Amino acid sequence: MLSDVNDIAYRRMIASHPVLTGVRPAHxxxxxxxxxxxxxxxxxxxxxxxxxxxxxxxxxxxxxEGLASxxxxxxxxxxxxxxxxxxxxxxxxxxxGVGSITASLPVMVIEDRSNGNIATHFLMEGLGKTLVxxxxxxxxxxxxxxxxxxxxxxxxxxxxxxxGIDLRTIMAEALTQGDELHNRNRAATNMLLxxxxxxxxxxxxxxxxxxRALDFIAATPQFFVGTVLPAAKLMLRxxxxxxxxxxxxxxxxxxxxxxIQLSGTGNRWxxxxxxxxRGILQPGFSVVDAAPACGDSLCVEAAGLGAAVxxxxxxxxxxxxxxxxxxxxxxxDAQTLALGEHPHYRIPALGGRGAPVxxxxxxxxxxxxxxxIDIMIGHRQPGIGMIGMGLVSPPLTCFxxxxxxxxxxxxxxxxxxxxxxxxxxPVSKLGLDxxxxxxxxxxxxx
Amino acid sequence: MLSDVNDIAYRRMIASHPVLTGVRPAHxxxxxxxxxxxxxxxxxxxxxxxxxxxxxxxxxxxxxEGLASxxxxxxxxxxxxxxxxxxxxxxxxxxxGVGSITASLPVMVIEDRSNGNIATHFLMEGLGKTLVxxxxxxxxxxxxxxxxxxxxxxxxxxxxxxxGIDLRTIMAEALTQGDELHNRNRAATNMLLxxxxxxxxxxxxxxxxxxRALDFIAATPQFFVGTVLPAAKLMLRxxxxxxxxxxxxxxxxxxxxxxIQLSGTGNRWxxxxxxxxRGILQPGFSVVDAAPACGDSLCVEAAGLGAAVxxxxxxxxxxxxxxxxxxxxxxxDAQTLALGEHPHYRIPALGGRGAPVxxxxxxxxxxxxxxxIDIMIGHRQPGIGMIGMGLVSPPLTCFxxxxxxxxxxxxxxxxxxxxxxxxxxPVSKLGLDxxxxxxxxxxxxx
Numbered sequence: 001m002l003s004d005v006n007d008i009a010y011r012r013m014i015a016s017h018p019v020l021t022g023v024r025p026a027h028x029x030x031x032x033x034x035x036x037x038x039x040x041x042x043x044x045x046x047x048x049x050x051x052x053x054x055x056x057x058x059x060x061x062x063x064x065e066g067l068a069s070x071x072x073x074x075x076x077x078x079x080x081x082x083x084x085x086x087x088x089x090x091x092x093x094x095x096x097g098v099g100s101i102t103a104s105l106p107v108m109v110i111e112d113r114s115n116g117n118i119a120t121h122f123l124m125e126g127l128g129k130t131l132v133x134x135x136x137x138x139x140x141x142x143x144x145x146x147x148x149x150x151x152x153x154x155x156x157x158x159x160x161x162x163x164g165i166d167l168r169t170i171m172a173e174a175l176t177q178g179d180e181l182h183n184r185n186r187a188a189t190n191m192l193l194x195x196x197x198x199x200x201x202x203x204x205x206x207x208x209x210x211x212r213a214l215d216f217i218a219a220t221p222q223f224f225v226g227t228v229l230p231a232a233k234l235m236l237r238x239x240x241x242x243x244x245x246x247x248x249x250x251x252x253x254x255x256x257x258x259x260i261q262l263s264g265t266g267n268r269w270x271x272x273x274x275x276x277x278r279g280i281l282q283p284g285f286s287v288v289d290a291a292p293a294c295g296d297s298l299c300v301e302a303a304g305l306g307a308a309v310x311x312x313x314x315x316x317x318x319x320x321x322x323x324x325x326x327x328x329x330x331x332x333d334a335q336t337l338a339l340g341e342h343p344h345y346r347i348p349a350l351g352g353r354g355a356p357v358x359x360x361x362x363x364x365x366x367x368x369x370x371x372x373i374d375i376m377i378g379h380r381q382p383g384i385g386m387i388g389m390g391l392v393s394p395p396l397t398c399f400x401x402x403x404x405x406x407x408x409x410x411x412x413x414x415x416x417x418x419x420x421x422x423x424x425x426p427v428s429k430l431g432l433d434x435x436x437x438x439x440x441x442x443x444x445x446x
Numbered sequence: 447m448l449s450d451v452n453d454i455a456y457r458r459m460i461a462s463h464p465v466l467t468g469v470r471p472a473h474x475x476x477x478x479x480x481x482x483x484x485x486x487x488x489x490x491x492x493x494x495x496x497x498x499x500x501x502x503x504x505x506x507x508x509x510x511e512g513l514a515s516x517x518x519x520x521x522x523x524x525x526x527x528x529x530x531x532x533x534x535x536x537x538x539x540x541x542x543g544v545g546s547i548t549a550s551l552p553v554m555v556i557e558d559r560s561n562g563n564i565a566t567h568f569l570m571e572g573l574g575k576t577l578v579x580x581x582x583x584x585x586x587x588x589x590x591x592x593x594x595x596x597x598x599x600x601x602x603x604x605x606x607x608x609x610g611i612d613l614r615t616i617m618a619e620a621l622t623q624g625d626e627l628h629n630r631n632r633a634a635t636n637m638l639l640x641x642x643x644x645x646x647x648x649x650x651x652x653x654x655x656x657x658r659a660l661d662f663i664a665a666t667p668q669f670f671v672g673t674v675l676p677a678a679k680l681m682l683r684x685x686x687x688x689x690x691x692x693x694x695x696x697x698x699x700x701x702x703x704x705x706i707q708l709s710g711t712g713n714r715w716x717x718x719x720x721x722x723x724r725g726i727l728q729p730g731f732s733v734v735d736a737a738p739a740c741g742d743s744l745c746v747e748a749a750g751l752g753a754a755v756x757x758x759x760x761x762x763x764x765x766x767x768x769x770x771x772x773x774x775x776x777x778x779d780a781q782t783l784a785l786g787e788h789p790h791y792r793i794p795a796l797g798g799r800g801a802p803v804x805x806x807x808x809x810x811x812x813x814x815x816x817x818x819i820d821i822m823i824g825h826r827q828p829g830i831g832m833i834g835m836g837l838v839s840p841p842l843t844c845f846x847x848x849x850x851x852x853x854x855x856x857x858x859x860x861x862x863x864x865x866x867x868x869x870x871x872p873v874s875k876l877g878l879d880x881x882x883x884x885x886x887x888x889x890x891x892x
Contacts, residue, residue, distance in 0.1 A: 187624070201656045
């Protein structure tokens with residue numbers, strides 16, 4: 001019976017077919033998004049329990065939305081309950097990093113052609129200070145205003161002019177061009193840019209605006225990831241709601257807690273304190289500066305991309321502190337947890353093997369093998385932003401709680417041969433190089 | 447003294463900085479290109495000695511140029527000496543495959559910013575029947591006319607509108623995106639397309655023509671290779687003319703013979719019968735259909751790209767019948783022959799090592815290590831075109847003759863430990879998989 005439900009989940013996930021259909025104001029496509037509500041990375045957080053970094057992102061969003069004229073005013077309103085918060089994944093949206101979605105912010109709209117579901121994500125802001133990294137100043141707000149007033153309507157028109165953009169095709173090709181589609185999206189961004197350029201050529205001529213749009217995207221190598229998070233979520237959502245199924249269909253970290261949802265346990269989040277990613281920090285920063293993991297992008301690995309296909313992206317290895325051997329091991333671990341291989345997303349460096357689709361929480365619990373995610377590392381203090389890149393895993397206890405809830409008190413048999421020790425993710429397992437010797441030990445889980 | 451001249455050659459080669467500056471009619475940039483002259487892949491050939499496949503390409507070129515109205519008429523004129531032939535590499539041009547350059551054909555103009563040299567190549571024709579593969583019918587001629595009358599002037603204007611396009615930047619990035627820059631140029635083509643799109647946006651609006659141009663390039667994944675051959679040749683030419691230097695500065699195959707030039711031996715070609723590439727043939731063809739190697743693209747590997755960096759392009763391996771182990775070995779062999787590593791062209795899958803720059807013919811002769819080239823396989827009969835892809839090496843005797851001429855009768859000491867056997871390139875050395883078991887044995891060299 002378990003293999004039956006996993007088979008149903010697998011077939012639904014690989015049928016998911018993401019297409020970029022437009023860039024619209026969030027309130028148009030997310031009906032529940034009232035003006036004083038800010039959507040953030042899962043699991044759900046309150047202002048009182050929110051991390052400092054995420055608070056920085058939220059006050060910036062409130063200023064962009066015109067709810068407050070300063071960070072202090074936004075903080076006071078949030079503390080008084082005048083600004084509300086919810087997890088983006090509970091509202092048809094995705095929020096990478098400490099990013100946020102508010103009513104007037106433009107979002108990329110991704111439709112699953114296999115079932116009509118949609119998912120959305122904000123436009124990536126590029127290099128320098130960004131709201132997605134928790135920074136907010138006049139430059140950040142001016143860029144977001146340009147997104148809202150100029151870039152988003154232009155991209156929306158270009159996407160419609162070409163009849164939508166097939167993301168599955170781009171993602172499949174990008175995996176043969178050195179992208180793993182989480183923290184490396186250079187080839188995919190170039191392919192998206194080509195399609196957008198064709199669309200722009202069909203619009204009334206406005207060369208300087210068109211050129212600024214193309215130049216911005218060309219200078220934003222992670223632009224495409226704003227479509228990958230929704231595409232990954234659509235794959236997970238296709239498998240949601242199967243009774244008895246332990247496949248992960250929601251996963252995220254909000255800078256304080258990490259949480260997961262399973263297919264068979266409805267909309268409940270199973271949470272535990274998020275770990276601090278270990279990796280490569282920029283000069284001048286040390287591990288004590290690093291914030292716990294944050295962002296809905298953990299869904300990328302749950303879908304079978306990102307670190308699960310890290311052998312596809314050798315140029316990313318040194319940036320996150322991984323070795324070739326580590327990359328092979330993360331993929332092998334992901335295969336241990338997966339339902340099967342993806343027929344479209346194939347990795348030439350692995351002899352054309354398909355990406356490992358899905359994470360079966362029962363296998364996580366039974367084997368103590370955790371998904372590995374490559375991720376941006378943010379500073380603990382708001383306003384500083386990204387300080388490095390590395391790897392992180394969700395705590396084992398999230399999976400143990402979720403499986404117990406699904407199976408009504410089910411307690412996994414501990415394997416005799418592979419004691420987990422005191423650490424959820426032994427540093428030795430992550431295959432990190434010597435630069436990471438000073439990394440913070442993994443959080444101990446009960 | 448030998449290391450001194452190699453050091454000079456190495457420094458000149460890595461200083462070479464290719465920039466795409468325009469697309470012009472060939473006669474404008476190649477002053478010696480009179481109307482009845484057809485340039486083809488080196489070494490120089492005559493109509494009487496030319497292979498059937500190359501004759502097919504040459505008669506097509508004569509028809510495009512209006513020298514003859516049929517293939518039969520072109521052949522008769524060639525036999526009578528009314529149409530002349532010369533090696534493109536001897537005239538500032540490059541001819542991939544059995545392609546050709548005639549006076550009115552548009553060529554991509556590549557300038558070496560470090561020394562002002564230029565090199566040129568025709569526009570790649572895409573999929574289906576093509577002159578570069580030796581086929582010529584009404585469709586092929588119509589496409590070339592569209593190149594001449596519409597596409598080339600448009601691309602020329604777009605390139606000028608962005609002030610030229612830095613190829614070194616694109617090539618360096620492409621090596622991190624799964625291209626080896628000989629038979630895989632997908633990422634590089636996308637990057638070039640992005641730059642051209644920006645240029646097109648600044649031109650007077652003609653959306654349908656602009657869109658047709660972008661769509662054509664987007665559907666031609668090898669479009670960029672038309673810039674790689676000149677860029678490779680510029681790197682080789684930078685090292686040409688150093689007294690006593692045995693670095694290969696010219697190399698090509700014309701479907702019958704293979705030839706090389708050395709830095710220290712002027713413009714003399716040292717030739718031997720070209721081998722038939724071994725690899726993967728399309729269904730319905732067998733090794734007896736395959737023509738000997740043809741094209742100036744052997745310069746790509748002599749510069750240190752293509753099969754010399756095959757570990758960069760895992761998606762190409764199955765198409766040419768190579769394994770991961772083979773890819774590593776061709777790179778190691780290229781390192782054996784090379785002058786040093788390229789500071790810009792680096793391979794993430796090899797820990798960021800630089801591409802192996804240059805081929806020292808003395809080391810070829812002393813170690814019996816031959817450059818390995820990945821290459822299109824053409825049919826022996828004209829008009830059929832490409833039937834597969836594979837690997838080939840230039841015959842050892844070319845290098846032995848050239849080194850002997852350079853050193854005035856120098857005879858290399860045969861290494862005791864590694865007898866070459868009867869075959870110039872033992873099949874076992876090429877690391878080809880079992881699909882190649884029926885491949886034609888390597889040509890025996892004296």
